Amino acid sequence: MKLVAPTIVTCGNCGNAVLFHRVCPKCGFYRGRQVLTPETNA
Numbered sequence: 569m570k571l572v573a574p575t576i577v578t579c580g581n582c583g584n585a586v587l588f589h590r591v592c593p594k595c596g597f598y599r600g601r602q603v604l605t606p607e608t609n610a
């Protein structure tokens with residue numbers, strides 16, 4: 569077992585830093601598709 573740092577990628581939609589293979593929590597995009605409703609604290 570060894571610790572592996574999570575890979576951080578940049579969301580192609582909003583530019584937010586997100587974990588690789590995770591949905592962007594900011595805009596809800598994953599691999600160029602909107603897969604969930606973004607949290608809009610309007």
Ligand SMILES: [Zn+2]
Pocket residue numbers: 579580581582583584592593594595596597
């Ligand atoms: Zn995003």
